[in-house]
Amino acid sequence: MSLPEQELNQPEIERASMEVDIACAGFGPAMGGFLTTLTKAWNENPSDPAFESKVMPGMPLQVLCYERADDLASGVSGVVTKAIGIRESFPELKPEEIPMAVGVKKEQIFYLLDPVGASKRSAMLKIGDFFLGLGKGLWIKDLAFELPWTPRFLHKDGGLVLSIGQFNQWVGGQIMSSGLVQIWPGMPVAEPLLGADGVVGVRLADQGVDKHGAPDAGFAPGMDVKARLTVVGDGPVGQISRALDPKDRRLKDEWALGMKFVIELPEDTELEPGTVWHTIGFPEPEIFGFLYVHPERLVSVGIFVPSWMGDPARTVYRYLQHYIQHPLLWKHLKDGTLRSWGAKSLEESGRRGETTLCGNGFAKIGECSGSTNMLTGSGVDEGWATGVQLGEATVELLRDGKEFTEANLNATYVKRRRASWVEKGAREAEHARGGFHKGFIRGMVGMALAGMTNGKLSLHTKVPPAYKQIRPLASLTAEKLTLKQASKLALEDGRPLHDAMMSARGWPEIPFDSRLLVTQQDALLMGGKVQAMPGFADHVVFGNKDVCFACDEKTCIAMCSGQAITLGADNAPSFEREKCVHCGGCLWNCGHSADGLEGNIEFRAGSGGFHSAEN
């Protein structure tokens, strides 16, 4: 029986339900901004009648937030942010109050030459590299060229280097201690509850089910949480935000998979806390890299592999291992120790990916709503700010005694958002990266144009759906042969497909040292754990199996951050929930479509993921 048939044949299940005033899906920076704003307003006057619950008269507002991850500290991103919105919420903020936070002190941008010779570079880029390389010892040091200045749009003056895990934990602790809000980690939201006139709450995920979602031992149907307002801040690959707008997956056409290591530097390190590096050029020209130095000799170092790279062998973990071995980084990192590791998808279409911001009974905030600025490479602060805007709008509507209708939310939340610096930046960034679809050099030119003209000029390109950005192998005989060679290795020698693919393409083997350079399977256990509470259904679901059988490139396998998708004996991908880090990369890394609109993989609500506080 196929999955859709199974789902259709399931009888209607009797579910418990409860009523609250505000239900929130997902806890990240945007939700942190929303709930911080709400609790601050309540704390100013807890007896304000505007904050009296309508579902429990006499009590304060009943506000519940459900988060899929097992802990609020299980965020997976080290970031550098201007922190404009964050500082507006916390004017007295002292970075030292937040573990791993520090003020930005120094920013540098480097173009990295290829020390390995395996990077895929265009002829024009090779010529450029040749001339740059003539300056070894002059303008080229450690096979890197430092840009003499940092473009204004990339500056993070006065900003913060943060661990999002620690920041979330810090914010969550403050919100919870207000007593107004309950935040519940380890509880995925499965779907929105739809009423006759809009959204009326959320349904939590079923527990005690088998991998297909069918009731099993200890079956506990997900509860219906009915709410006057549902706030959706479930991130780039969130199930609820997608369910609320059928256009969501088509509008979000540009993505990247970010992956990073948290490394403890040696005691004699010369890297100062607050140092920020941005890099381009290696391991592939299209791959942007970063290094952020936290206090106490910790550094976040990582890369972003974009959807427009085109290459179906998007093996980020292996690329990251080559990246940190670049001479510019390696001289600082080689005596370090890997403490933690993490990955997440970034929704990079920015304002172009903006879907319905609000409707009757619901509003979207943060990355799922298209708030990320892809010119400045900033999303945390923008997400936070949209949360604050919705928080202020909510307080206004409560005080005015108005309902959370689409019209009222438009007149308060969306109006604030449109008038804000978030919107201005998003408009400037709207087409900043379009050039990359025509090549790396044109992409850089387009970005510089947009950055220096505040978005007035850019290389506007029609961006194809994400699944069409993956270059098909069928017409590339050499690559197809390489893939076949790699597949043979993967099946016969037990090597992961993506690892075999990189080796087959000329990338040198990684010299494992059990300390910093470790296998991806070992990394899954370093500095935390990947955990998946038993009793939840698989959240990665392959659509039409025939499409998978016919697929040559298997990008879903190559891209999988946790090696949770592997090549099955039947030559089709196979998913192991217990290894999934919930990066969501598979949602947009399927190069085939059964309906001609979207990829063949569905990413549903799931529990667990990577559990490390240092990310």
Next chain:
Amino acid sequence: MANALQIVVCAGIVPDPLQTLEPVTNPTGPGIKNEMVLPAVLDPWAASALYEAANLATKNPGSKLWLVSLGPKAKLQQVMMTVAQKVAFELVPVDGPLGGFPDAHSTAAALASAIEAIPGIDKTKVLLFGGWESASRGAGVTLQLVGEKLGIVDQFQGVDQIDVRDDGSFEVLERVEGGRHQVSVCAGAPAVLGWATGSLAEPRNNPQIGMANMRTIMPALQKAKAVTLDANGLSYVSAKLPSQQRETRVVKDMTPDAIAAELVEWIVAE
């Protein structure tokens, strides 16, 4: 006939055992590097005790269940976000230091004092639950000392099962050497039970239980009494974690005997 029980579970919080744990020497003694940064969990053995206690309370209507936990308030709050979804209890928080290195006598005194201060508790009727081991430095005596300070003399360790009878007496299965259980019958509360793993799975997260628990947990945390734990002259010569090394190999067609032999060789070498 069911008995209305008074069950107190003593449960500490510990750094998630699967995080990178590195011993350091602090001014106050040994500790774990970045312990306040690391995610914390309810000590796994004590968590088993909590689930068993909740099950017992459910089977005996009218029972009361308190969870007494000593740790920094902020960390207790963080752990409660998860634990409070599992089973119904009242939290008795004690705002104190994190870590497994404080003196067990001081810790026991603070816990016993908190238990005695619980409104309505009758310590002559208490079943005192806890873990018989700990994922932090297991002193191995804290629970017993709490029992002594409360005047409870019937104590059981390595408990896997309790069956309460209609007359209030109960049968306990304690782990003993050789993979066996010792069966004891106790006339009734009060008693101390240090739990091994029990037999219950971790309960599913239940939003309604969480919501009900949190109504009492947040006010309790806000009123948590701060304690300082006297070292009582305790000092540590050294502290270290078990050595750990990962070496991943892909080996095919290895016989179970060969795998077992290699494991034995590795364990012996350790």
